[in-house]
Amino acid sequence: AQSVTQLGSHVSVSEGALVLLRCNYSSSVPPYLFWYVQYPNQGLQLLLKYTSAATLVKGINGFEAEFKKSETSFHLTKPSAHMSDAAEYFCAVSDRRNEKLTFGTGTRLTIIP
């Protein structure tokens, strides 16, 4: 069975600073990995996904993530935080055999003006 662990349930960064949200995965087979964002009172929206092409994946809103097999990680980064990035972010994994996603517990990102 696959799982993801998101380190840090709350992360605060200053506007303009680097955003780094951590995600480590566990999977017995090569995984597919996803980052979703949830704005208040809304559903989840896909930011980006890794499907075994390039290990550095670029997504929407300036976010990117790098798949590192040696570290079993898929951390999400953005060079410069905007106030509009304040939201909850979820890492998710699927094991390629089916379409079921297993989500992490989420990281709430706060942007400090």
Added chain:
Amino acid sequence: DAGVIQSPRHEVTEMGQEVTLRCKLISGHNSLFWYRQTMMRGLELLIYFNNNVPIDDSGMPEDRFSAKMPNASFSTLKIQPSEPRDSAVYFCASSLGLAPTDTQYFGPGTRLTVL
């Protein structure tokens, strides 16, 4: 496209009552997923369908929960009887198919409160 549509957005009911949540898929999508989100358990997959057929309902918590797809574009999730511990936000999501790389598009959710 209007995206995934869920109704109602908010539902408050009393313990023991029947609750029906509704979801309209994005046109052309063939797969439908129901999730539940709580503070304690996070986001859990309850059940999913492909071409109107339930594929995996192992996440459905109890027999009190049931889900149907009466047609290709619409689904319901029913809780009967409802209990306070069912209070959560329920999301549905649709995708083109069941390929692991198919993106799931989420609706805005239904916030259910059972008193």
